[in-house]
Amino acid sequence: MVRSPLHLRLRESTAAAHEHLENLVGELTDLAAYKRYLSGIYAFRQPIEVAWADSGWPPRFGGWRPTMIASAMDRDLADLGLARPRPEQPHLDTDFAARLGTLYVLEGSSLGAKLLLRNVRMLGLAEDFGARHLSLQANADTWRSYLRLLEQDDEADPDAVIAAANETFAVAARAFTD
Template sequence: MKQPEIIFILRGATGAEHLALEGAVNLEARLSDPDRRRALVAGFYGFHADAEYCLAPWLEPVEGLDFAARRRLPRIGADLVALGGKPAPSRERPTVTSLGYALGLFYVLEGSSLGGRVIHKQLSHTDVDQRGLSFFDPYGDQTGAQWRAFIAVLDREHAAGRADSKEIVAGALDGFRLARMWLTE
């Protein structure tokens, strides 16, 4: 599949933030310790709760996206309960002002399902308890198809002029910033 122009723009503009987030989360150590794992899952819950709340009015009506089915908050909530944790109160909900911004922010959430799939596979080859981590692999074997479907919607909305590339990038950058705020210790 040929990558749309907007993906090259997004990767170029957000690559440093993406790497900084991955480095700051300290995932491996946190997954091995029950208390740190619980805090990490609570962070994912907060991140998704704030983002999904703000994205719903913008993304639910987008044809072909099926935002409601992509929401991971219920799964993360069940994982958090399984770990004996509680959701943290909302910290900072992004102000979504355009479809482009919403799609950029959602790019970060959906992209984490790709990384989560890799993490899930890596953990399956270790002795790390996977309780409370089902949200890492929300789509299972359909992860690639779900990602391609999202990219097709993103490309369509960008190409049609309904989602400006600068707004998409701004939403993605804020998404990485919000994730870092919620997910780092």
Template structure:
């Protein structure tokens, strides 16, 4: 007797998570080891790291080709909040932080998965920021959760992400891009925080 098995493939978000898990763990450990909320000086280094990352991906948030795929994408950018954080603290953002290149859709999805996912972890970081006198209204605006809640905001993003149809080659490129994005984040952590 033959029994057909219908094994459903994991969602794109789950595939991106699996493809980037090892380097994601490295990033988490490196950030926490740097103790970015131990002092205002340490936080300033963390802010430079965040600015470099968000400046790098800003063109993706403004890419007109991605807006229909991820409908609230432009509103998700945190670069303006980061610039306000610098202003709150009387600091100047790094002048050598560059915008990244435009990317093919599948690679952009991998990078955006990483950056949007960081907002979930920011809940913990926002609590740590309070300990050094910062808040969603002063100095740590970019760590603030969305008004509808971090979880719902993330689920809306992953639902849109999971609805994108990709060929096997594009899917592989998206997974590689997520791992590349985390590797880039790790480089920035080491440059700015260590």
């Protein structure tokens, strides 16, 4: 894959944050670990997705929409008999550049989801039980179209996009530690 300069910068500037998050999540080798992961990812993403659904999409996104997984996570929690976490709304900027940065984290996580889905199949989880959200992400095709959006946009301030991506990784890390 040929990476655009902004994608490369995003990747490099968030590599440490990604590694930190991976360490927090750890290996999903038993159901207890997966349950912690599911509660953490729900606490991180659900408020962001709800806020976006409420506020609508800036016209600059055209008809493009990200892969939303809130309802699939809801059903996964129910499958496993887990209560819904009650996270607070994170304070993330909402302008176009910031949204591109937050989207980098949400959309990019679909790459890791493919790997996680393979691992948790061994725990008896699948697209119709417990791992619905991972399956949605693993089969989504919005990562590539997100990267095209990123490439085409020459108006968003790259530093603002990168700052928002790191801020979003920090929100995720808090969700996994709380």
